Amino acid sequence: MKHPIPASVLASVFAFACASACAHAASPGAAGDVQVLHWWTAGGEAAALQQLESTLRAQGVQWRDVPIAGGGGAQAMTTLRARVLSGDPPTAAQMLGFDIRDWAAQGALQDLTPLARSGGWAQRVPKALQAFDMRDGRWVAAPIDVHSSNWVWANKAVLERSGIARAPADWDAFVSDLDKVRKAGFVPLAAGGQPWQIATMFDGIVLSTGGPAFYRRALIDLEPAALDSPTMRIAFTRLRALRPYVDGDYANRDWNVATGMVINGRAGFQMMGDWALGEFNHAGRVPGKDYLCLRTPGTQGSVTFNSDAFVFFKVKDRAAQERMVEDVMTPEVQARFNRVKGAAPALLGVSSAGFNACGAKAIADLAEADRNATLMGSMSQGYAVAPAIQHAFYDIVARAFDGEISPSEAAVQLAAAARARY
Ligand code: GAL
Numbered sequence: 001m002k003h004p005i006p007a008s009v010l011a012s013v014f015a016f017a018c019a020s021a022c023a024h025a026a027s028p029g030a031a032g033d034v035q036v037l038h039w040w041t042a043g044g045e046a047a048a049l050q051q052l053e054s055t056l057r058a059q060g061v062q063w064r065d066v067p068i069a070g071g072g073g074a075q076a077m078t079t080l081r082a083r084v085l086s087g088d089p090p091t092a093a094q095m096l097g098f099d100i101r102d103w104a105a106q107g108a109l110q111d112l113t114p115l116a117r118s119g120g121w122a123q124r125v126p127k128a129l130q131a132f133d134m135r136d137g138r139w140v141a142a143p144i145d146v147h148s149s150n151w152v153w154a155n156k157a158v159l160e161r162s163g164i165a166r167a168p169a170d171w172d173a174f175v176s177d178l179d180k181v182r183k184a185g186f187v188p189l190a191a192g193g194q195p196w197q198i199a200t201m202f203d204g205i206v207l208s209t210g211g212p213a214f215y216r217r218a219l220i221d222l223e224p225a226a227l228d229s230p231t232m233r234i235a236f237t238r239l240r241a242l243r244p245y246v247d248g249d250y251a252n253r254d255w256n257v258a259t260g261m262v263i264n265g266r267a268g269f270q271m272m273g274d275w276a277l278g279e280f281n282h283a284g285r286v287p288g289k290d291y292l293c294l295r296t297p298g299t300q301g302s303v304t305f306n307s308d309a310f311v312f313f314k315v316k317d318r319a320a321q322e323r324m325v326e327d328v329m330t331p332e333v334q335a336r337f338n339r340v341k342g343a344a345p346a347l348l349g350v351s352s353a354g355f356n357a358c359g360a361k362a363i364a365d366l367a368e369a370d371r372n373a374t375l376m377g378s379m380s381q382g383y384a385v386a387p388a389i390q391h392a393f394y395d396i397v398a399r400a401f402d403g404e405i406s407p408s409e410a411a412v413q414l415a416a417a418a419r420a421r422y
Helices: 007-022 043-059 071-085 098-104 113-119 127-133 156-162 170-182 195-220 230-245 257-262 275-282 319-328 331-341 355-370 387-401 407-420
Strands: 033-038 062-067 094-095 147-148 151-155 188-191 267-271 293-294 305-306 307-310 375-379
Touching: 007 387, 033 071, 033 319, 043 062, 043 319, 043 331, 071 094, 071 195, 071 230, 098 127, 098 307, 098 387, 113 319, 127 307, 127 375, 147 156, 147 293, 147 331, 147 355, 151 156, 151 257, 151 275, 156 170, 156 293, 170 188, 170 230, 170 267, 188 230, 195 230, 195 257, 195 267, 195 293, 195 305, 195 375, 230 387, 230 407, 257 275, 267 293, 275 331, 293 355, 305 355, 307 319, 355 375, 387 407
Parallel strands: 033 062, 033 094, 188 267, 305 375
Antiparallel strands: 094 307, 147 305, 151 267, 151 293
């Protein structure tokens, strides 16, 4: 487990937190405040969060923002641990997948079940998400969106100037388009070298190479025969073959800076989750006219999800906290938030009216994948395997991308990493 905190420590931490924080709690009747820890600092992300913030403010709840920059949330999780251990937990924190399970297992999270029952969450949240948002039959997290990692973003004008008439339909067409973009003088693939970004590309490549059943066997069930297999070697060969299409400055580039390269016409493509759509939205770009959104070639029909959820810590004055829970799980709030964020609402059945073509596609793809059991957790975003294995995978995938290890070595190492941490 990534952050083992003994229950006794947590208990005294919460007692302390309440002794200090609850003394300043809002007087009865006042709406109070919420302190919200998150990593939504890119333009589109911050604009989306603003939708939730303004809803709470209109209800008289003060919003105390605790932004911790860093795509994928690793820094945010480190800060959160430190704050909880020092007796200063926030009201709420953005959280993903296995981290939710860890914190819930430690007994640190509020039980949201009464609110979930009155809100009918069980009927409206996809079952694949409930597996993370619930523990032992109790709700421990409120999911606000469903992002997914198997997306590609393309600048339409760059494609046209490269002689590409339509979006690539399969992997070979994608690679041949990258070649065309390079010949036309643009950066073919915008990317940043942070391991979570390479892992995001890898999610889509594994799915495209082996299909949904293989993705599940390898990256969720961790079957050694799938992790170290000819199919996985092809996936690593494909990943490695992308490296020459990335420019020289990629090493420490943030994901949203890479998205900016596609938005501004410096680069042709980016393989990134649909939080990139939030950046296109924020820049006022129009899908179909300025840019294209497509599922990673060869993955249409499957969705490797990562759902942003809020967890709520145990603080004594619950009024403002419960207000936030209810707002997060309100269809209208989820619609407003996700039109800006670029994700599908976590509540199934929210109308796609008012979403642009890419947002509407995200909603339709999610519903289809949920029906067909091809809605699967994203390895890169912490919804497939526990953090220790995920971080070992990050390291292997990043080294394979840079050519430090061969595709065969990488496949062997994936299987070894999965075994070592069982
Ligand atoms: C993901 C998160 C998204 C987006 C992205 C980049 O983990 O689920 O909402 O914020 O990181 O920061």
